[in-house]
Amino acid sequence: MFGTGLLKGLGVTLKHALDTFDDDRESVPDRYRGSLDLGNNRRVIKQPIDQEGLLTIQYPEEKRLLPERFRYIPMLIWDSEKDEDRCTACGICAKVCPPQCIWIVRDSDEDGKPLTRASEFYIDAAVCMSCSFCVEFCPFDAIKMNHDYELAVYDRYPQLVYDMAELTVPLEYYAALWPTQFEEEETRRREEEEKKRRQEEEKAARLAAKQAEAAEKPADAPAAPKRSAAELQQLARERAAQRQAQAADGGSSEDDAAAAKKTRMEELKRKAQERARQRKLESGE
Amino acid sequence: MASLPPDFQQLKQDQLTPFLHDEIAVPDELQANVLITTVDKIYNWSRRSSMWPLLFGLACCAIEMIATAASRYDLARFGMEVMRPSPRQSDLMIVSGTVTKKMVPAIVRIYNQMAEPRYVLSMGACATGGGPFKEGYNVVSGIDKYIPVDVYVPGCPPTPEALIYGLLKMHEKVDRQSVTSVPWYRKDTSQFVPVPRLGPDVFDPRQVDLIKDTTLKAAAATTAAAANGASAGATEHARGPAQLSDKAIARMEEAKRRWREKKGLPE
Amino acid sequence: MSQATVVAEAPADELDLGPELADAVEGAWAEDTEKTYVIAPDRILDVLRHLRDVQGYDFLSNLTCVDYKGYGGKLRADVDARLEIVYNLYNTRRGGGSIGLHVRVPEDETVPSATSLYAGANLQEREVYDLFGVKFEGHPNLRRILLWDGFNGHPMRKDWQEAYFEEDVKPFRSRHPKGEYAFHEDKIPWAKNTTYPAGWDPDSWQEPVAYVPVSQAPHHENEPHLDTESIVVNLGPHHPSTHGVFRMLTRVEGETILALEPEMGYLHRNHEKIGERNTWLMNMPFTDRLDYLNSMSNNWSYALAVEKLAGIEVPERAEYLRVIMAEFTRIVNHTWSIGFILNDLGALQTPALYAIEEREMILDLFEAVSGARMMCNYMRFGGVVRDLPEGWHEQAAYLANERLPRALDELDTLLTENEILKARGRGVGYLPVEDLIALSVSGPMIRAGGLAYDIRKAEPYGIYDRFDFDVPTLPNSDIYDRYYIRLLEAMESVRILQQALRDIPEGETLGGRGGYTLRAPEGEVYSRIEAPKGELGFYLASDGKVAPWRYHVRSPSYINLNALGPMSIGYKVADAIVILGAIDIVLGEVDR
Ligand code: SF4
Ligand code: SF4
Numbered sequence A: 001m002f003g004t005g006l007l008k009g010l011g012v013t014l015k016h017a018l019d020t021f022d023d024d025r026e027s028v029p030d031r032y033r034g035s036l037d038l039g040n041n042r043r044v045i046k047q048p049i050d051q052e053g054l055l056t057i058q059y060p061e062e063k064r065l066l067p068e069r070f071r072y073i074p075m076l077i078w079d080s081e082k083d084e085d086r087c088t089a090c091g092i093c094a095k096v097c098p099p100q101c102i103w104i105v106r107d108s109d110e111d112g113k114p115l116t117r118a119s120e121f122y123i124d125a126a127v128c129m130s131c132s133f134c135v136e137f138c139p140f141d142a143i144k145m146n147h148d149y150e151l152a153v154y155d156r157y158p159q160l161v162y163d164m165a166e167l168t169v170p171l172e173y174y175a176a177l178w179p180t181q182f183e184e185e186e187t188r189r190r191e192e193e194e195k196k197r198r199q200e201e202e203k204a205a206r207l208a209a210k211q212a213e214a215a216e217k218p219a220d221a222p223a224a225p226k227r228s229a230a231e232l233q234q235l236a237r238e239r240a241a242q243r244q245a246q247a248a249d250g251g252s253s254e255d256d257a258a259a260a261k262k263t264r265m266e267e268l269k270r271k272a273q274e275r276a277r278q279r280k281l282e283s284g285e
Numbered sequence B: 001m002a003s004l005p006p007d008f009q010q011l012k013q014d015q016l017t018p019f020l021h022d023e024i025a026v027p028d029e030l031q032a033n034v035l036i037t038t039v040d041k042i043y044n045w046s047r048r049s050s051m052w053p054l055l056f057g058l059a060c061c062a063i064e065m066i067a068t069a070a071s072r073y074d075l076a077r078f079g080m081e082v083m084r085p086s087p088r089q090s091d092l093m094i095v096s097g098t099v100t101k102k103m104v105p106a107i108v109r110i111y112n113q114m115a116e117p118r119y120v121l122s123m124g125a126c127a128t129g130g131g132p133f134k135e136g137y138n139v140v141s142g143i144d145k146y147i148p149v150d151v152y153v154p155g156c157p158p159t160p161e162a163l164i165y166g167l168l169k170m171h172e173k174v175d176r177q178s179v180t181s182v183p184w185y186r187k188d189t190s191q192f193v194p195v196p197r198l199g200p201d202v203f204d205p206r207q208v209d210l211i212k213d214t215t216l217k218a219a220a221a222t223t224a225a226a227a228n229g230a231s232a233g234a235t236e237h238a239r240g241p242a243q244l245s246d247k248a249i250a251r252m253e254e255a256k257r258r259w260r261e262k263k264g265l266p267e
Numbered sequence C: 001m002s003q004a005t006v007v008a009e010a011p012a013d014e015l016d017l018g019p020e021l022a023d024a025v026e027g028a029w030a031e032d033t034e035k036t037y038v039i040a041p042d043r044i045l046d047v048l049r050h051l052r053d054v055q056g057y058d059f060l061s062n063l064t065c066v067d068y069k070g071y072g073g074k075l076r077a078d079v080d081a082r083l084e085i086v087y088n089l090y091n092t093r094r095g096g097g098s099i100g101l102h103v104r105v106p107e108d109e110t111v112p113s114a115t116s117l118y119a120g121a122n123l124q125e126r127e128v129y130d131l132f133g134v135k136f137e138g139h140p141n142l143r144r145i146l147l148w149d150g151f152n153g154h155p156m157r158k159d160w161q162e163a164y165f166e167e168d169v170k171p172f173r174s175r176h177p178k179g180e181y182a183f184h185e186d187k188i189p190w191a192k193n194t195t196y197p198a199g200w201d202p203d204s205w206q207e208p209v210a211y212v213p214v215s216q217a218p219h220h221e222n223e224p225h226l227d228t229e230s231i232v233v234n235l236g237p238h239h240p241s242t243h244g245v246f247r248m249l250t251r252v253e254g255e256t257i258l259a260l261e262p263e264m265g266y267l268h269r270n271h272e273k274i275g276e277r278n279t280w281l282m283n284m285p286f287t288d289r290l291d292y293l294n295s296m297s298n299n300w301s302y303a304l305a306v307e308k309l310a311g312i313e314v315p316e317r318a319e320y321l322r323v324i325m326a327e328f329t330r331i332v333n334h335t336w337s338i339g340f341i342l343n344d345l346g347a348l349q350t351p352a353l354y355a356i357e358e359r360e361m362i363l364d365l366f367e368a369v370s371g372a373r374m375m376c377n378y379m380r381f382g383g384v385v386r387d388l389p390e391g392w393h394e395q396a397a398y399l400a401n402e403r404l405p406r407a408l409d410e411l412d413t414l415l416t417e418n419e420i421l422k423a424r425g426r427g428v429g430y431l432p433v434e435d436l437i438a439l440s441v442s443g444p445m446i447r448a449g450g451l452a453y454d455i456r457k458a459e460p461y462g463i464y465d466r467f468d469f470d471v472p473t474l475p476n477s478d479i480y481d482r483y484y485i486r487l488l489e490a491m492e493s494v495r496i497l498q499q500a501l502r503d504i505p506e507g508e509t510l511g512g513r514g515g516y517t518l519r520a521p522e523g524e525v526y527s528r529i530e531a532p533k534g535e536l537g538f539y540l541a542s543d544g545k546v547a548p549w550r551y552h553v554r555s556p557s558y559i560n561l562n563a564l565g566p567m568s569i570g571y572k573v574a575d576a577i578v579i580l581g582a583i584d585i586v587l588g589e590v591d592r
């Protein structure tokens, strides 16, 4: 009969409407099951796979829970424990980047000898294709993908060319965004360090054994320290003088720079804590 | 953007200045003018709450734009569900995807056909700066080379949330406009952007003199070189200087400095 | 007509052309990869005719060109001819691998056009003409296709350089360690990505006359008062029905279409030129952006081609993961395309929104495993980049076993019996399957015409030979069948998914070599998969260096458009829009 197909179709849409209507009725609706309440109407939405239909995510109040592997624009890691950039300016990320949107200037000392750190590091976010190759191939775990997608700006240049200060985030921030991967890396690192330490211990033990052997023979003379006490003192004095000189000229601007960086890092750490808390709540579910 | 009509550019800039300093500034002459600020409020509210986008997709980013309009992110919450295919009926052009040279005349024409007030949001790396395809021979490295852009959303593709964030930024921008200073009630300010033409390569009518200068000079150089017995063809293309001009360097430095200053970042 | 599924048979190893044509073969190329034969230019049509009529190679899959100027490899050490036209032919009745033919042409010579034998050569030859400047003798309509008339030069030639040209091969030296951070724009006086030939004067420039499709208005000998005027109607490139930036030039009489010419290139993003500058691995994320609805299957196709070329093994678990991802992708694509076919028919929004619902759930899974919703960049040479995260498998299994079957059934109830859909779709856009094959059309389109040709069965790749699934066919070759076949295929994909998710073993996901320093051995390869939209192939030629010498994408969307004109003639303008929708194109793949 003409029209049965149409009616059946209308039945489907009606059922669909009723199904989701049901979810929405209560004061804490069923559709927030599995989501995270941040208070103040703000939520992190995680739709359980067995929830029928599709929840509307009312961004900006509600946000979708991003998976750990989410990638947007890269970030550089500041190792808060060692207080230094992890990046060694090896340039591998700039080489593998498909649209070639990374520029790195390797730092050098006064004599022009290259150092293992970058003095400038740019990523052009208006070119980056979020492919995450830079992350995959960085041998020092120094570059990772950021989850921050709220990057819209009114002016393209230079806002969208991120430099080192804007790219750098503290380790805690990374740990909060990528907990599983961070854990894996840390375990690996610890194992490696452990191995290294053991090797060194063994070496030391062998050395000690050798020395002991040597000691059994009549000692010629006590092994001379590499530097004499006088020399060491001299060195210490020089260092102190250097530091003073540094503080005297241009010290203030450097302090400012350091302060600015510190504020930023603090801010990011705070964000990281928030994120970590979210994750914890989520796993507590 | 370099050679848009001067006053238009200036006015756009004036509109922009307040937010570059991250604060809402009521213009001095309006401080005491309660009536206008109230009118502004209504005026801005009504424009921002029903900003109809142009139904206009270019590439991959368009798919994310559709996803944004679909049930999960639901643009209807912002009064934007009515995507109009006709430029006459729309207020916002979301340039969602790679702008190619073959397409750019059409885009500029559509932009010209939009009635003011009109806004442009550049979605994704491609529309913003050429994106991963920047080096391609048929790719325009950023739609802002031809038409003025209000908000840039980076990402490849921007997730729907990122796009909505860009739209909210756009709302903010609208909120800071004032009926007394918007360009579209003034005389002679809203001019058409000249439509680029397709020659041996796409060319902008505003740059004809510059192009002529370089190509003819290059031709003269080739003839001279040929006369000297050197191999012709070395200067087959007029490419211009390969080195950065001092002006460009200075511009970059200045822009960088300003930006850092604003952000309170170290020099 | 419907028949048994085409399954692979052992391919003919030697090219047997019979006595008359034996002298046409000049030699073989690259013994260690696939067998390919070099044919004398003046005999190519005879060889093609023989292959088509006698040996049944009725499907011209791939036709492209390679520019060997400056080639450093050993294989062509003693060959002068600069350009080489490549043909790949398949037999759709017997299945199995391809026959590859090469024709060597010096720079300025012409090649006979294959359009008289394979109508599907039309668009591909135009592309070669556009990008390489090879002229095909006897082509009915040899115009530029991706670029515009008047464009300076033929950009895929090796000596053609674009405005932002920096170096021949990435990585560029300026990025590290000196980091000469600068925009290309600042190096060009007009600050745009443009370059002009010396001596060109913009003032006197005249745009070439716009092309207008030829009228085929019927002429009534005896009743001249019946003759009418036909007009040209332009649709696009900015048009809501064209699924992006696509343009159709139609000549109509009243509402009836007399001629229709597709115009493309509005999204020509120079994949191939950039791809030849990229190293092998760098192309992987670029393939995401070909058919941006199906990044996973694009990844797979490219990875397969490189693996075949470089002889890389893929671990068991990775093979399963690839199948799972590809089949999820197929469901995403088919539901999306169903939604938008219906959209084109006037059923605004509702079906599309229903389709997007399940798509979002699948994209969430993709995002969890690869980090991005659309641009997954998940596969690598020798496997996939990462194993599944915790909990992924259960979610996917729930989706495949419960949710997706239910959703597809719902879509079925919603649409299939719908009288309006039937009224609009039945008998519209008809083209017999033989014509479709001749036009090089592949994918769901030919299966909706009754030919059970699916590369997953006809030339199995990956581990598809282990799964139990059918190749659905429908007999009518019209819009309605093209809609319905997609639903049926999505249901088959669910079946494959269920089996794959059940059987997936533990183990490695990424085999050894295949990182960013990969150097593929010298040679060439053409490899194809059954992508959701049809046959997606990659033709790669390597000179043993870090970057491909030639990187060509045989894209189903592009080549399926061969059929758009023939399918639309005689129908109404409103039908043409649905006919286009039912071909299911994605502009990123059409224009590349
Ligand atoms: S981010 Fe990593 S790969 Fe890049 S330069 Fe630094 S250490 Fe090297
Ligand atoms: S994510 Fe990809 S495109 Fe972006 S900087 Fe890293 S390597 Fe380059």
Ligand code: SF4
Pocket (backbone or CB within 6 Å): B059, B060, B061, B062, B096, B097, B098, B123, B124, B125, B126, B127, B131, B132, B155, B156, B157, B158, C289
């Ligand atoms: S920015 Fe990325 S996703 Fe958007 S159009 Fe460009 S390539 Fe596609």
